[in-house]
Amino acid sequence: MGDRYARQSVLAEVTMQGQARLGSATVLVVGAGGLGCAVLPYLAAAGVGRLLVVDHDRVEESNLHRQPLYRMSDLGELKAAAARRALIAMNPGVYVEALTERLTAANAPALATAADVVVDAADSFAVTYALSDACRDGGTPLVSASVLALSGYVGVFCAGAPSYRALFPELPRAAGSCAEAGVLGTAVGVIGTLQAHLVLAVLLDWQPPVRGRLFSIDFRSMHMGGFSFAAAREPEGMPLAFIAPSQLRADDLIIDLRSLAESPLSPFASALRVGVEALERSAVQLPDAARIVLCCRTGVRAWRAARALQSQGHANLALIAMGE
Numbered sequence: 001m002g003d004r005y006a007r008q009s010v011l012a013e014v015t016m017q018g019q020a021r022l023g024s025a026t027v028l029v030v031g032a033g034g035l036g037c038a039v040l041p042y043l044a045a046a047g048v049g050r051l052l053v054v055d056h057d058r059v060e061e062s063n064l065h066r067q068p069l070y071r072m073s074d075l076g077e078l079k080a081a082a083a084r085r086a087l088i089a090m091n092p093g094v095y096v097e098a099l100t101e102r103l104t105a106a107n108a109p110a111l112a113t114a115a116d117v118v119v120d121a122a123d124s125f126a127v128t129y130a131l132s133d134a135c136r137d138g139g140t141p142l143v144s145a146s147v148l149a150l151s152g153y154v155g156v157f158c159a160g161a162p163s164y165r166a167l168f169p170e171l172p173r174a175a176g177s178c179a180e181a182g183v184l185g186t187a188v189g190v191i192g193t194l195q196a197h198l199v200l201a202v203l204l205d206w207q208p209p210v211r212g213r214l215f216s217i218d219f220r221s222m223h224m225g226g227f228s229f230a231a232a233r234e235p236e237g238m239p240l241a242f243i244a245p246s247q248l249r250a251d252d253l254i255i256d257l258r259s260l261a262e263s264p265l266s267p268f269a270s271a272l273r274v275g276v277e278a279l280e281r282s283a284v285q286l287p288d289a290a291r292i293v294l295c296c297r298t299g300v301r302a303w304r305a306a307r308a309l310q311s312q313g314h315a316n317l318a319l320i321a322m323g324e
Contacts, residue, residue: 039192039195102323260273
């Protein structure tokens with residue numbers, strides 16, 4: 001081990017035994033963007049033995065103010081591959097696997113069960129719910145975070161704690177993005193570093209446990225808050241689940257909620273093109289179908305449409321977030 005981990009293994013909260021536990025651990029990090037670029041270096045530096053990095057995006061210049069893992073020479077590179085290269089250069093004793101694919105409900109279960117802890121650093125509702133469902137079913141702890149503008153939060157879910165659905169049973173009616181609302185790099189860095197800290201707390205089994213707790217920071221007022229959600233109850237009934245396009249069935253009725261201006265050509269040839277507002281007004285008579293699948297970019301409109309259809313008596317529903 002040498003002197004690399006000497007300053008942390010001397011801590012009573014870590015010890016040599018705890019350091020060995022970190023070295024044998026596998027952590028899945030979904031998202032190598034702003035949050036991931038803070039989480040990953042600290043996990044690698046702490047000696048977490050195996051890191052699985054999932055991200056399908058490429059490095060853009062607008063990323064660099066909050067993603068310091070990358071350099072100008074990385075522009076155009078796949079983030080997961082560029083992150084792997086940087087992490088191995090930082091600590092060659094850590095095994096890093098780059099998975100240059102999109103996280104979906106199709107691959108989430110296998111990836112989650114292969115890890116001791118899952119880190120949700122994707123800042124995507126669809127990814128968060130897919131990961132939470134997989135971690136709830138597989139008994140894997142989930143450390144999920146989100147940052148927008150000058151505020152953010154981190155929570156530790158599943159594996160003995162309530163799932164993300166238990167704390168957040170509903171999506172907002174509209175979702176902001178970093179491109180629209182902006183985000184400060186230091187805010188992302190603080191929240192991502194807190195995520196990494198909570199991953200270490202879970203792996204080292206600190207007491208009292210951090211599972212079932214949420215921590216929030218307002219970076220404008222510097223107000224820090226938090227609470228326990230250990231008593232939150234899982235939603236009853238059939239959950240609104242996000243699925244991958246590969247999980248579509250031949251008899252599904254697919255509704256693409258995106259406008260023609262937003263997406264002139266739907267990837268689903270049989271899809272109906274209907275706006276969410278029309279479904280909310282019950283202005284569309286839908287044909288009979290075994291399952292209705294609602295598609296949009298982020299999943300927010302699909303969730304709204306699904307809730308509207310549930311109120312109209314439709315029960316078998318699924319959602320697809322198409323992404324950028």
